[in-house]
Amino acid sequence: MSQKLDVISALSADGAAVDQMVSGLDAGQWRLETPAAGWTIAHQIAHLAATFRMAALAAADPAGFTAMAARLSPDFNANVERALAEYLADPPQVLLTRWRAERTAAEKALAAVPADQVVPWLVRPLPPAVLAAAGMMELFGHGQDIADTLGVRPTRTDRIGFLVGFAVRTWDFGYLARDLPTPEVEFRFELTAPSGTVWEYGPADSSQRITGPAEDFCLLVTRRRHRADLALTAEGDEADRWLDIAQAYRGPAGPGRRPGQFANRG
Secondary structure: OOHHHHHHHHHHHHHHHHHHHHOOOOHHHHOOEOOOOOOEHHHHHHHHHHHHHHHHHHHHOHHHHHHHHHOOOOOHHHHHHHHHHHHHOOOHHHHHHHHHHHHHHHHHHHHHOOOOOOEOOOOOOEOHHHHHHHHHHHHHHHHHHHHHHHOOOOOOOOOHHHHHHHHHHOOOHHHHHOOOOOOOOOOEEEEEOOOOOEEEEOOOOOOOEEEEEHHHHHHHHOOOOOHHHOOOEEEOHHHHHHHHHOOOOOOOOOOOOOOOOOOOOO
16 A cells, blocks of 8 residues: 555544544533634634645646636634634534545545646645645644543554654744744654654754654644653754754644643643
């Protein structure tokens, strides 16, 4: 099986895991506030639905996606709110059904794009496997918000390796989101997978090194946990600074999470 099909299978599995968390919720639970200020569980699923719809359009109709992107406002938050509004108008079970349809369409569209082609996206064109990994990043972050709201702990597997690879690829996004100059350094990442395998990226002799559990790394780059609550270690001043600003998405950083915010949730 090709790497592209592997990541799309992983994307599908991660989507099903989030689906399982919300499929049995009642209407009141869909209205529960999540750790993302102002966002309920319904907001989280609506955002995922809108994101997967964009991915399906980008993969299946590049010209249509480019035309849609050209109509977006320079105001990132306004674009997000506009995308959410359509889905939030639906009752929870309709929203859930629509999200399932958007996921399926995106998975099929991405699988149909040759691995050596690129798909237009909001920041820069991406190979379909990389865009699928970006979808996994969205599922991880928003799924974590839902899990924290419901008081459950997601089961992590080595599928998060695709998210790790994506976050390493986009290591500079934290600087770009804050209009900071990107340092001319190469980081070394040594991250331990849920299976115990160590994933290594970057030059072995780098003076800037990040080590620790891969799950904690994913929680960091999706800004779902404060670095103080994670078992990540930085060697080198720039690596230490990076732990403060790391993010695997290009939009505004947001406030992130407070130290100790989830101390009683595992």
